[in-house]
Amino acid sequence: MSAAEQRLEDILNNDIWDVDPNPHITVDSEKCKNCNTKPCIRLCPAGCYTMSEKTLVFSYEGCVECGTCRVVCPLEAIHWEFPKSGRGIYFRFS
Amino acid sequence: MGLNIILLFKYVPNTNTVNVDPNTGTLVREGVPSVVNPHDLDAAELALELREKYGGKITAMIMAPPNAMxxxxxxxxxxxxEGVLITDRAYGGADTLATSYVLAAGIRTIEHYDLIITGQETLDSSTxxxxxxxxxxxxLPYVYYVTEASLNDGTLIxxxxxxxxxxxxxxxxxxxxTVLMHSHQPRPVTLENKLxxxxxKPIKMLTNNDLKLNIMCxxxxxxxxxxxxxxxIAKIPRKKEILKDKSPQETAAWLLSKLKEEGFLN
Amino acid sequence: MAEIPNKFDVIVIGAGPAGSASAYYLATKGFKVLMLERGRSPGSKNVFGGRVYVAPLREIFSDFEKTAPIHRWVTRERMSFMYGNELVSLDYEGNDHKSFTTYLSQLVAWMALKAETAGVSIVNDITVTGLLKEGNKVIGIKSGNESVKADVVIDAEGVNRLVLESAGTVPPLKPSNVALGVKEVVKVNPEVLANEFGLGDGEGMAWSLMGDVTSGLPGGGFIYTNKDSVSIGLVMLLDNAISGANDEVYRYVERLKAHPKLNKYFKDSRIMEYSAHLIPEDVWSLRPPKLAYDGLLIAGDAAGFLLNLGYTYRGVDFAAYSGYLAGKAIEQAHELGGMSAINLAAYPKLLDQSFIMKNLKRFNGTNKLMHNRRLFTAYPAMMVSLMKRIYSLDYESQKIFNTVLASAKENGVGPFTLISDGIEVIRYL
Incomplete structure (x- = not known):
């Protein structure tokens, strides 16, 4: 494969998760509505936050558990904790 | 009294992602960790619910290399x-027949059991x-794709x-x-139980010294x-198109024409 | 279930480098240690850049070099300044075995196994959610609505200090406290390591990149060669990234790999893993009010122990060594008769005498330096244009000093700024 840029979902496909059936991330959509900058979208390395029409949608399954979203959210709308029961990302080569 | 349950499970590579080396076309298995077969977690949850209702004991049993501990x-x-780990070099490379043969022998070492529970199938071979x-x-009587179980007058419903x-x-x-996949939500582990x-470590090891099976079988x-x-099978590239801000009628017409274009509809 | 012990001498939160080192040391001294790990196995949640300095680890684990998963000894150091499609590099080729490359996941698994073999009870799959307190004294840990007691707890939970935050010991993380590291580990052909990187058997390279890597945001890129793979990634200060990153962060790594001067290193490569992690950046504001409380010590990233010099990071050895010192402090407190804050005060003292605090104090101010944007924009550009003026000639050669001033001017840096930034660099690095 050449060194051409890959899509995030193809990059993430190389990682391994045991996904927790209970989300470890929740977003307070009321607070989120009032945020103009939404830095989570650009700064979440796993692309967990995206815009759909005019609202933020998030998925927790592909989270790499860095905690960036929790820190950058200006309105503290993101509640982020660690997945339970050893679930979530499983790093082998990092 | 109570139910003595044997929970059979498999320890499988976590294959939520199956990666293929684009250069060699082979599966990438390096460093892939093993997990309890997720479909066996449905079985575990049902077993735990039964024990909560009727009392008794659950013994997890597996035939696998020692890392399945x-x-x-x-x-x-x-x-x-508690657990029973059946492990022996002579059991390696088994298909389902050779596996069930050994598991049956393992189960016979347990003096009294009422119910054997396992998942519908495994994640890695799905047989x-x-x-x-x-x-x-x-x-034994056998029912598969089970979603619910209860006791009534000493029989199982x-x-x-x-x-x-x-x-x-x-x-x-x-x-x-065997329990239908996705029929149960497995509970999280607890600190006390893990401790x-x-x-x-109430885990018993059985080898062929204990089971004394004919290793030709x-x-x-x-x-x-x-x-x-x-x-x-090569990956099929996804064709993605997004239609935005159209009325439901326009959207439906567009979708129909696309499906026809792709040959899914006449 | 009365037969399960519900009281330990020591509970360690997190089986990372700090936790495993402390647990290992204490177990070898006869303490009954419980180490709780939120991952499925130790190492499965750990991420680092790619290189570890060996001396502190050798002190903790006497047989370190014989059995630890060392991929390559770093014998080549390279620093590159990037601007556009050009780069200027500084290359150092040494022979010493001072630092090595590895996968942290493997190294931590090794450290935890050492601890387990020494008698530590490791419980995976358990997320500690709080501290169990009696008045001001920490008497154990909580996980959901369960708890376990211990004479003393070592908090080595890592940079996301959810436990310490919930206990009110530290304030929530602010963007200015941390940097974001994003990384890919890619499988490369052995020929690439031998021919493009020029590495012999067991030889490794640590390569830091500054300038266009992060589109001028304070931070930088890194490349480390592992046994048969390469770790490549970048680090950006989070407060600057919030205002300055105009693209999704993963793109920066992909772009770095595709850079015209770097892509030959990644020919026919395959991504093995993608990861990201927060990195303690402003260590002084991250530092908890105290490092030793009644029944509690704080070690590793949770205490902010990491040194970022721009051209190299030291996190793993700092973490492991702080855990080791926490172990020593507990040993001393035990001899003094208990785990009170006063008896545990040996911990901050040991840290002060160690290379950890000496380094952090010596380089106090690098964080300020890192926020000087010119270091990541104008200067790399200047280096490139300087080299171009010197080397890329048709007929006439240039005088170097004039060339420096000219390329500085070209990049909007006047002589005064040039000299004052120079002084700042010399002072802090």
Missing amino acids: KGIEFLMGMGVD AHIGAQLASWLK VKRQLESYTEKYRVKLPALI RAVIK TGLRGSPTVVAKTEF
Whole structure:
């Protein structure tokens, strides 16, 4: 494969998760509505936050558990904790 | 009193992602960790619910290399009482027949059991053979795709889900059931249970010294299954188009025309 | 279930480098240690850049070099300044075995196994959610509505200090406290390591990149060669990234790999893993009010122990060594008769005498330096244009000093700024 840029979902496909059936991330959509900058979208390395029409949608399954979203959210709308029961990302080569 | 339950499980590579080396076309297995077969977690949850209702004991059993000990620890973390790890070089490379043969022998070492529970199938091979084969070896009544189970007058009442209808059976104990995938939400592990697993380690090891099976019937030698050929199916590139801000009628018309274009509709 | 012990001498939160080192040391001294790990196995949640300095680890684990998963000894150091499609590099080729490359996941698994073999009870799959307190004294840990007691707790939970935050010991993380590291580990052909990187058997390279890597945001890129793979990634200060990153962060890594001067290193490569992690950046504001409380010590990233010099990071050895010192402090407190804050005060003292605090104090101010944007924009550009003026000639050669001033001017840096930034660099690095 050449060194051409890959899509995030193809990059993430190389990682391994045991996904927790209970989300470890929740977003307070009321607070989120009032945020103009939404830095989570650009700064979440796993692309967990995206815009759909005019609202933020998030998925927790592909989270790499860095905690960036929790820190950058200006309105503290993101509640982020660690997945339970050893679930979530499983790093082998990092 | 209470139910003595044997929970059978498999410790499988976590294949939520199956990666293929684009240069060699082979599966990338390097460093892939093993997990308790997720479909066996449905079985574990049902077993735990039954024990909560009727009392008794759950023994997790597996035939696998020694690293499967971690799988038993995980199940004990959920609340399973004890484990049996059947491990022997002579059992390696087994297909489902050779596996069920050894498991049957392992189960016979347990003096009293009422119910054998396992998942519908495994994540890594999906044959769904083990339940039926074991029931044959042990001459037990067998129900598959079970979603619910309860006791009534010393017999087991089970519901099984088929494609468009539900069946209800009354089964004599001891019996063997396999649990429908995704029918249960496995509970998280608890600190107390994990501590007990790690510190007390109530896990018994069985080798062929204990089971004394004819090794011509175990492992690779006892496995009639032959993988004739595996084919690498190339990834199909996804065609994505997004239609935005149109009325439902326009959207429907657009979707229909697209589906026709692709030959899915005439 | 009365037969399960519900009281330990020591509970360690997190089986990372700090936790495993402390647990290992204490177990070898006869303490009954419980180490709780939220991952499925130790190492499965750990991420680092790619290189570890060996001396502190050798002190903790006497047989370190014989059995630890060392991929390559770093014998080549390279620093590159990037601007556009050009780069200027500084290359150092040494022979010493001072630092090595590895996968942290493997190294931590090794450290935890050492601890387990020494008698530590390791419980995976358990997320500690709080501290169990009696008045001001920490008497154990909580996980959901369960708890376990211990004479003393070592908090080595890592940079996301959810436990310490919930206990009110530290304030929530602010963007200015941390940097974001994003990384890919890619499988490369052995020929690439031998021919393009020029590495012999067991030889490794640590390569830091500044300038266009992060589109001028304070931060930088890194490349480390592992046994048969390469770790490549970048680090950006989070407060600057919030205002300055105009693209999704993963793109920066992909772009770095595709850079015209770097892509030959990644020919026919395959991504093995993608990861990201927060990195303690402003260590002084991250530092908890105290490092030793009644029944509690704080070690590793949770205490902010990491040194970022721009051209190299030291996190793993700092973490492991702080855990080791926490172990020593507990040993001393035990001899003094208990785990009170006063008896545990040996911990901050040991840290002060160690290379950890000496380094952090010596380089106090690098964080300020890192926020000087010119270091990541104008200067790399200047280096490139300087080299171009010197080397890329048709007929006439240039005088170097004039060339420096000219390329500085070209990049909007006047002589005064040039000299004052120079002084700042010399002072802080």
